[in-house]
Amino acid sequence: xxxxxxxxxxxxxxxGSLAQLGDLLxxxxxAVDGPVVYFVDHxxxxxxxxxxxxxxxxxxxxxxxSSSEPEVTRIDAFKEAVSxxxxxxxxxxxxxxGNALDTAKAVANLLTNPGxxxxxxxxxxxxxPAVYKIGIPTLSGTGSECSRTCVLTNIPKNLKLGMNxxxxxxxxxxxxxxxxxxxxxxxxxxxxxxxxxxxxxxLQGSYRNAIIDAFSVRAVQLCEEIxxxxxxxxxxxxxxxxxxxxIGGMAAGNVGVxxxxxxxxxxxxxxxxxxxxxxALNVLGDIYPKEYKQFRTMIERQGVNLPTGICKxxxxxxxxxxxxxxxxxxxxxxxxxxxxxxxxxxxENLIERYxxx
Numbered sequence: 001x002x003x004x005x006x007x008x009x010x011x012x013x014x015x016g017s018l019a020q021l022g023d024l025l026x027x028x029x030x031a032v033d034g035p036v037v038y039f040v041d042h043x044x045x046x047x048x049x050x051x052x053x054x055x056x057x058x059x060x061x062x063x064x065x066s067s068s069e070p071e072v073t074r075i076d077a078f079k080e081a082v083s084x085x086x087x088x089x090x091x092x093x094x095x096x097x098g099n100a101l102d103t104a105k106a107v108a109n110l111l112t113n114p115g116x117x118x119x120x121x122x123x124x125x126x127x128x129p130a131v132y133k134i135g136i137p138t139l140s141g142t143g144s145e146c147s148r149t150c151v152l153t154n155i156p157k158n159l160k161l162g163m164n165x166x167x168x169x170x171x172x173x174x175x176x177x178x179x180x181x182x183x184x185x186x187x188x189x190x191x192x193x194x195x196x197x198x199x200x201x202x203l204q205g206s207y208r209n210a211i212i213d214a215f216s217v218r219a220v221q222l223c224e225e226i227x228x229x230x231x232x233x234x235x236x237x238x239x240x241x242x243x244x245x246x247i248g249g250m251a252a253g254n255v256g257v258x259x260x261x262x263x264x265x266x267x268x269x270x271x272x273x274x275x276x277x278x279x280a281l282n283v284l285g286d287i288y289p290k291e292y293k294q295f296r297t298m299i300e301r302q303g304v305n306l307p308t309g310i311c312k313x314x315x316x317x318x319x320x321x322x323x324x325x326x327x328x329x330x331x332x333x334x335x336x337x338x339x340x341x342x343x344x345x346x347x348e349n350l351i352e353r354y355x356x357x
Contacts, residue, residue, distance in 0.1 A: 006148065006166040006169055007146065007169070007250060008135075008145075008146045008169055008170050008171070008172070008173050009171060009172070010171070010172045010173070011172070011173040011174070011175055011246075012024070012172075012173070012174050012175065013175040013242075013243075014175075014176070014177075015176065015177055015178050015239075016176065016178060017174055017175065017176045018052060018136065018174060018176045018178070018179065019052075020174065021053070021054055021093075021134070021136070021174060022054035024134060024172060024174065025054060025090075025091055025093075025134075028090040028091040028132055029056075029090055029091075031090065032088065032089075032090035032091075032132075033087060033090070034085070034087035034088045034089045034090045035058045035059045035060055035085055035087065035089050035090065036055070036056070036059045036060075036089065036090060036091045036092075036093060037059070037060045037062070037082050037089045037091070037092045037093070037107075038053060038055070038059065038060065038061045038062065038093045038095060039062050039064050039078070039092065039093070039094050039095070039096075039100050039103050039104040039107065040061065040062070040063055040064065040095045040096060040100060041063070041064055041066050041095065041096025041097060041099065041100040041138060041139075042063040042064060042065050042066060042067075043066065043096070043138075044063075044095070044096070044138070045063055047182075049095075049138075049179075053095075058085070060081075060082060060085070060089075062078060062081065062082075064096060064099055064100040064103045066096060066097060066099040066100060066272075067272075068153075068270040068272070069099065069151070069152075069153045069160070069266045069270065069272065069273060070099055070102050070103050070106065070150070070151070070152050070153065071152065071153045071154070071155060072116065072117035072118040072121070072152050072153070072154045073117075073155075074103070075103065075106045075107060075110065075117035075152060076110070076116050076117050078103065078107045079107055079110040079111060079117075082107060082111065083111070088111065088112075088131065089111065089131050090132070091131070091132050091133065091134060092104050092107060092108040092111075092130075092131050092132070092133040092134075093133070093134045093135075093136065094133065094134070094135050094136065094170075095136045095138060096137070096138050096139065097137065097138065097139030097141075097142065097144075097191055098139070098141075098142030098143075098144040098151075098191070098194075098273060098274075099272075099273075101135050101137060101142075101144040101145055101150075101170075102144050102150035102151055102152070102162075103150070104133060104135070105130070105133065105135075105144075105150035105163070105168050105170070106150040106152060106163055106168075108130040108131040108132075108133045109126050109130045109150075109163055109165070109167060109168060111130070111131045112128045112129060112130055112131060113126055113127060113128050113130075117152055117163075118152075118154050118157070120163045120165075121152060121154060121159065121161040121162065121163060122161065122163075122164065123164045123165075124164065124165055125163070125165065126163055126165035126167045126168065128167070129167050130167045130168065132171050132172075133170050133171055133172075134170065134171065134172045134173070134174060135170040135172070135173050135174070136173070136174045136175075136176070136179070137173075137175065137179070137242070137245065138179040138180065138182075138183070139180065139183055139187070139188070139191050140180060140191065140192060140195075140241045140242045140244070140245035140246075141190075141191035141192040141193065141194040141195045141241070141244075141245050141274060142191060142194050142195075142245070142249070142273065142274070143194070143195060143198065143245055143246070143248050143249020143250070143252045144249065145170060145173050145175070145245065145246060145249060146169070146170070146173065146246055146249040146250055147168075147169075147249045147250075147252050148164060148165060148166055148168050148169050149162030149163060149164045149165075149168055150162055150163050150168055151273070153266055153267055153270075155267065158267055158268075158321055158324055158325055158328075159267065159325075159328065160263040160266050160267050160325065173246075175242050175246065177235075177238040177239045177241075177242050178238075180233070180238040180241060180242065181233075181238065183233075185233065185302075185303075185304070186304050186305055187274070188232065188233055188241075189227070189232065189278075189298075189299075189302055189304045190272070190274035190275045190277075190278055190304075191273075191274040192223070192226065192227070192232070192241050192244075192245070192274075193223070193227065193274070193277070193278060193295070193298070194273065194274050194277055195219050195222075195223055195241075195244045195245050195248035195249075196219075196220060196223035196224075196227070196248075196291075196294075196295075197255075197258050197259075197277050197281060197291075198248065198251070198252045198255050198258075198259065199215075199216035199217075199219045199220045199223075199248050199251055199252075200216075200220060200288065200291045201254070201255040201256035201257070201258055201259065201332070201335075201336065202216045202251050202252070202254045202255065202256075203216050203217070203220070204256060204288070204336065205254050205255075205256050205332075205335035205336055206334075206335055206336075206338070207254040207335045208254070212250075212251040212254065213251075215247045215248065215250050215251035216248065216251040218244075218247055219244045219245075219247050219248030219251065222240050222241075222243060222244035223244055223248075224294070225237075225240060226240050226241055226244070227298035227301065227302060228297065228298060228301055229301075230301075232302050254332070254335055255332045255335070255336075256287075256288075256332055256333075256335055256336030256337075257280075257284055257287055257288075257332070257333060257336045257337065257345070258277055258280045258281050258284060258288070259277065259280075259329070259332055260326045260327070260328075260329035260332050260333055261276075261280035261283075261284065261326050261350075261353070262276030262277045262279070262280045263276075263325055263326060263329060264321070264322040264323070264324075264325035264326035264350075264354070265279060265280070265310075265311075265322065265325075265354075265357075266325075267321065267325040268318055268321040268322050268325055269310065269311070269318075269322075271310065275307070278295075278299075278306055279306070279307075279310065279357050281295050282295070282296075282306065282357070283353045283354075283356050283357060284353070287336070287337075308357070309357075310357050311354045311355055311356075311357040312355070314355075319351045319354060319355070322350070322351065322354045323347050323350050323351055323354075326345070326350055327342065327345065327347075327350065333345065
């Protein structure tokens with residue numbers, strides 16, 4: 001059986017295109033008597049960007065704390081806050097990096113589906129179409145703007161897993177490279193390099209198809225052009241980064257060892273996804289030798305700081321949590337290492353890798 005694949009139906013791309021948001025929202029306001037609900041990265045709380053949003057009376061503005069990964073309890077709280085207005089929103093708008101974009105997607109799902117966020121962590125569990133949603137990335141690399149998942153951390157269950165569903169896909173994207181100009185340099189790298197990582201994982205895995213390979217190859221080429229250049233944040237490179245994230249996001253489903261390893265860091269130590277991936281590849285050189293060398297060259301070329309000592313002197317319970325938070329991701333680990341991946345990534349092997357971070 002071949003899978004019927006859904007991509008984002010519409011996108012606007014170009015410098016300054018944020019100015020078109022009002023035009024995109026107009027037909028939604030006319031079609032549905034409900035507010036526009038904005039989920040915006042808290043980085044922009046006192047930023048001039050807020051004044052540029054076409055907000056009208058009754059619209060809601062919620063700031064998303066991007067200092068830690070989205071958690072299921074936070075999604076539930078946002079749903080309750082939005083539902084204080086009994087009207088169904090005419091549109092949900094996510095503005096920010098993967099955290100804010102995933103939050104908007106998750107809340108849009110919950111507004112039309114009963115229960116809590118944790119009920120939908122998995123594959124094809126969302127049964128009803130979500131509220132119409134527009135994604136506006138201000139940070140590129142995760143591919144959240146075009147992926148069919150929103151990744152959530154479930155602390156009590158020691159789990160980091162997405163709502164994987166066609167209903168999670170954004171209905172409209174607004175891709176404005178100017179919005180990347182204010183990103184802190186290290187953060188730009190941590191997030192942007194995610195595109196490189198999930199694409200090389202896909203290309204080396206056993207779950208392959210020609211279309212995903214084509215997206216992945218081009219996204220990797222763009223990342224090499226960006227991160228091996230003299231300035232990864234030049235005007236041209238910001239455009240390339242937004243394109244790489246978009247096409248790379250369409251190839252992001254079949255990851256390998258890096259993402260599960262990073263998931264352990266996210267669940268136990270609340271390490272942000274992009275940084276977690278960097279820390280992961282930094283200790284997975286034996287599994288991804290070529291990519292590790294490229295990664296180290298990119299870090300040095302761009303003068304990026306990679307923290308150390310994060311996993312030093314943790315408790316045995318924390319080390320066990322890191323192991324379980326990684327090894328639970330059987331599909332990507334099988335994709336990378338085969339069905340016997342637990343014989344390669346033993347408990348001792350994984351914990352020693354974590355201890356070296």
